[in-house]
Amino acid sequence: MSDLGDWTSFGRIDAEGTVYVKTSSGERAVGSWQAGSTDEGLAHFARKYADLVVEVDLIAARLNSDSADVEQAASQLRKLRESLETAAVVGDVDALGARLDTLSKHAEDKVGEFKAAKDAERTEAIAAKEALVAEAEELASRDSHWKASGQRFSEMIDQWKAIHGVDRKTDQKLWRKFSTARDTFTRHRGAYFSQLDSERKVIASKKEELIAAAEELSTSTDWGPTADRLKALMAEWKDAGRLAPDAEQKAWKRFRAAQDVFFNARSEVFSARDAELEANQAAKEELLKKAEALDVAADPKAAQAAMREIQAGWHDAGAVPRKNQAKLQRRLRNVEDKLRDALDTAWRKVPVDENPLLLQMRQQVTEAEEKLERAKADGNAGRIKKAESDLTSKRQFLELAEGTK
Incomplete structure (x- = not known):
């Protein structure tokens, strides 16, 4: 439909300026045109129809991609189909409606396939966790092989965390059974070792190693990995068993003191970083004042150029306190949206x-x-x-x- 004759086959403007679109069920008023000639009016409403076609084309393209969100696409198609009955456009509304119906059917089919795949994934994930629960209960029933079984429990926990797709209620039920089996195993192991005085020498040796490792890490400035390692040492400490009460308390004080040195130093550094983040926030607030003062409607291109400089400065300003990050970003996004709308209006004339x-x-x-x-x-x-x-x-x-x- 490249010329006026094509548009007039789908719409008309009467002497009072009322614009009609022609459909298989008759004419429907879609608006009023008083700003220019009849040709210009039809072209205006025809462009709105073309915009709808482009939107449908884009959804169709996304729907056929491997990474498509089919549920979102189906929802968008339903909304477009519902709005088509009242859309203020001039064009082949019947053909577009038929196309939307076809695409909607295709999208719903893909949604069904997606849900079926999710159900299959859930069934497989439940079976995998049920197998881990059964193995955990079998390990808990043993009265030997403490070290190997403990290592296996650690591996099973990692495997558990890697399994996704189970609904929350079922996952909690299975985890309670798994956790109960693990707790039973830990309790039996503790009772066994408590009867053997010689095992306390092994525990003492292990805890000396953990204390030495913690003291070596206490002066590290590699904050993230070191904190993770210290937490791992804490887990190893708990798994190593307990000494006699007095010996356990003394060993724990040494181990904890080494960790406190590291975490206190980290806290001081993070406090300094917080001060830097607050300075970054002040810089970004100044940039926001400039952005919000831009007259995007009067000169979108000039505003766009100024906005690019502001965005560059925003990036250079660095991170801000997390509690204020969303609020600042939302203010910047509001300016960007206004600029985008102004540019879009100008774009239609280019x-x-x-x-x-x-x-x-x-x-x-x-x-x-x-x-x-x-x-x-x-x-x-x-x-x-x-x-x-x-x-x-x-x-x-x-x-x-x-x-x-």
Whole structure:
């Protein structure tokens, strides 16, 4: 539908300026046009119809991608279909409605497949955790092989954490059974070792090693890994068993003192970082004042250039306290949304080849092609596959935007 004759076959404007769209069930008023000629009015409402078609095209493209959120796509298609009956557009509404019905059926089929896959995944995950529970209960019934069984319990906990897809109620029920079996095993092991005085010498030796390891780590400034290691040492300490009460208390004080040296030093450093984060927040608040003062409606391009400088400064300002991060980001996003709306309004007046969004999409395709070439040069099959997928997706969106598909 490239000329006026095509549009008039789907709509008209009467002498009072009322705009009608023609459908198989008759004419429907979609708006009023008083701003110009009848031709211009029909073209205006035809462009709205074209925008709907592009939106449907994009959803269809996403629906066919491997990473598509099919439930979201199905919801979007339902909303579009419902709104089509009252949409203020001029075009082949019947054809678009039929296409939406077809796409909706396809999306619902994919939703069904997705749910079936999730159900299968849940069934498999439950079976895997039930197997771990059965093994844990079998280990808990033994009265020997304490070390090997304890190591196996640690492995099983890691395996448990790696299993996903079980609903919360079932997972909690299975975990209680697993935890009960593990607690039973731990209790039996403790009772066994408490009867053997010679085992306390082994425990004492192990705890001396843990104390030495903690003291060696106490002056480390590699905060994250060291904290994790100290927590692991704490777990090892608990698993090592207990000494006689007096000996246990003395050993614990030495072990805990070594950890306190590290964590107190870390706390001081983090306090200094908090002060730096507050300074970063002050810098970002100043940038927000500049951003919120921009007159995006009067000169969107100038506002966009200024906004780029503000965004660069925002990035350079660094992190802020976590409790204020969302609020600051939301204020910046509000300005970005206003600028985007202003640019979109200006975009409708710019020739297609000069459209900044189209130019940006072309740049993204170029960057995706370069990324694929680098992946091929590295010879990494995984990166090549991902780069090819990304390039295909970006090319599809570009072709849709250019109207080549």
